[in-house]
Amino acid sequence: MPHTRLAPQARWATAAVATGAFCVQWDSFALNPALPVVRDALHGSATATPWVVSGYLLAAGSLMPVAGRLGDLYGRRRMLILGLSLFAVTSVLCALAPSLPLLVAARVGQGAGGALIMPSGLALLTNTCPPGRARRVTGRALGLAGLATVCGPFLGCVLARSVSWRAVFWLTVPLALAAALCARRAAESRAPDAGPSLDAAGAVTATGALACLARWLEDTAAWGWVVGAALLGALFVRAERRSPAPLVDLALFRNRPYVALTVAGAVANSAIVALLYVIPLMLQRGQGWSGPAAGVAFLAPAAALAAGGPTAGRVRPAAAVPVMALCLAAGAAALGACEHATDMSALLPASTGAAAALGVAGGLALTGTQAAVRRERAGEASGVTKAVMTATAGAGLALTGTATTSTGGRPSLALPAAALLATAAALVLVRVRGRHRPARHG
Template sequence: MTARPHLRTRVLLAMSMGVFCVQLDAFALIFALPRIGADLGAQGDGVQWVVSAYLLSTGALMLGAGRLGDLLGRHRLLVLGLSLFGAASLVCALATSLPMLVAARVAQGVGAAVIMPVGLSLLTNVHPGHLRGRATGLALGVGGIATVCGPFVGGALTETISWRAVFWLNVPLCALGALWASHTTEGRDTTAARHIDRRGLLTATGALAALAVLLDHVRHGAAWTESALGALLCATLLGAFIRIERRAPHPLVGLALFRNGPYVALTLTGAVANTATVVFLFVVPLSLQGRWGFSAVAAGTAFLLPALAMAVAGPLAGRVPTSGAVPTMAACLGGGALGLLGTALASDITAHLIAATFCGAVLGLANALTLIATQGVIRPERAGEASGVTKTVITVAAGLGVALAGSVTGHGHRAVGAEAAADTALPAAAAGCATACAALLLWRRAVRVRARRAEGRDVGEDPYRRAGDSST
């Protein structure tokens, strides 16, 4: 289903506001945590939950939110998500204690979990095929600006005004987004007759919450026994979810989705790219301050060029045709591996920034392409389900990236941490990108071989794949 041009514009504006706020609040408070702790009288590691609570609640709820949008109406849930995010931001801005702030951050995470997959599927459904990629790319480009500039903006607002200004900024933006989203309508998946797979929703959310908490504990150096128990709980819930989905008449996630080869390939390799991006975003600003001796303001200013390259990549990804998504993703992963190595091995600041800018561009393109291209190989009526799965996978990957970066940057003197990060985390991320690139190319070759062998056979229709889409 497509909507009239002015309604499509409102959806694009609403999603752009939403993704900007969601991505900004994921990174803007990193440098503000000491000030938050001092202002609220918090001591020890408790203040870290200001960031962790937001990321954990977002990652745990995205899967269910995407499918609920398909069933209950995407524009309604987008309005709800934006309204909740704005209201929670207001509570954050007025928080008088750390528990109050953390609770509001959890509510923000719930809103973010609704906004991202539901907004992506709404863009897919209201735009005609030739405009879907471009519209999604524009919205993700706005989010890219918030992602890469978040730490700098948060630090600047904290120093000049207050950390509360980050949350005050969200309130009018979310209100505008909710207003725009309320002025459109779109179809829903009537085949499921509004049957909600409650058992699947509960077990999936529980498994993702357990995994998110496990990643957070690993990042903070949890004991192996605690980590093993968390992994066991996660695996048990995941197994229960799979059994439920196999038997459910209207599953939360149809397992046939994972027989869509292009979707699975792009999602998994996109997760690797997202992991590398998180490592890049954490390590390079730290390296500018430690290895190269920049002040926090100077490092933020120097990082604006890689940030701009990453932001521009979003709209460019929207121009990649569906048939070219896999080779473009492979090229981005290969370029990302080279860029990450170049950033780590650069012998002077000019070469370091050039490599970082190139790296920002190709990783930004890969991340935007993951969300755009996976929507292109899925039927629109299942767009929310697919975007929920994709966002969940890459959010979990982001948690792994945080753990990898934190394992080498979270201890010791800043300069030592920067050297360790450049020498360890960046090459590790480069190796992951190179491996994913090789795997994607091998998969593509295997698909072509199978396609040639199967010419003339009637292989049936994949209920998740869009008509006319190529598997390569």
């Protein structure tokens, strides 16, 4: 296929989505190591302070299916601009928050803005760029977001300790506003058959089910949350079957490539979270490195993870599932090597290999699922995929045994590696038994 230049409106859309995705991922990870600084500055309790992060992630993950559908209904560019504007305003509120409860409230609003940015932005790129270029363009945008994912904790910690924790939020204000200005120059798109209005029953039950699932994964001993997720999930399915214009067309879940890539992407994302947590800890505890030194040493895995998005964008749709299986298997082997590494000469190459494989897998979950559905339903599909990946991210920390670290124990990457390997094997079985040609979600 000959290389063609993107139209100006597509280039503006790319700039808006790439910058917006960077902001969302930055505020997902940059504040985590600075929580003790926030707690001391705002005189918060040890139990309430983690909600500065959890509130943001809960809002972002649980609202994404609704956000994706709103983009299909009322315009992806419009929802992207709304999300970026909301993100900028709530970032200012976070930076100015005089107390912990107000900071948590502002973070929930920021998460709602992030929920609008990601699915609307991905769907906008899918519909604005030519079909042969959309995957690569989306991959490049995801690569920029990947930089924020890995460098965010290190740079956020530096800002919080050398300047102020409020600087973490001030940084995103001009970026979000610049992204909104870029989005204004992009072409609008919406689904022509989206229906007259939002499915309210589906929106409420889907949001509640995802929020309960995310809370349970943070504390797997609290079984009430998983019961709530199951009940709300059943009500969601019932509502969607009865709705003339459902929030999510249940036929989406009969699309084998879409479901396979979404589930595999969620497992890969959980493993990425585990890697981001365990490797810096191993460098500090096992190798005796300081926090800043460990952050600098982790730049190589950071670059490998960021390169995953552009690489995933080059994978043909027909090859998405087998390439995903290969990436998960390679990631499992690399995590196993990290687990048994005894010195830096083995740990850093293994962690870089794991980051490279998982970065491609995470990017492929988004570019591949967009290619597996009709362009008109891109917002709905990206909203579901991003919601599943965000809501289940906490499972990665649970599998590492984070509870043991407070008592001096060593977190492990063995279970995340096993989950990757099992998912890769499942993908191979799906590929063998299913059709080789991806079904199109109608």
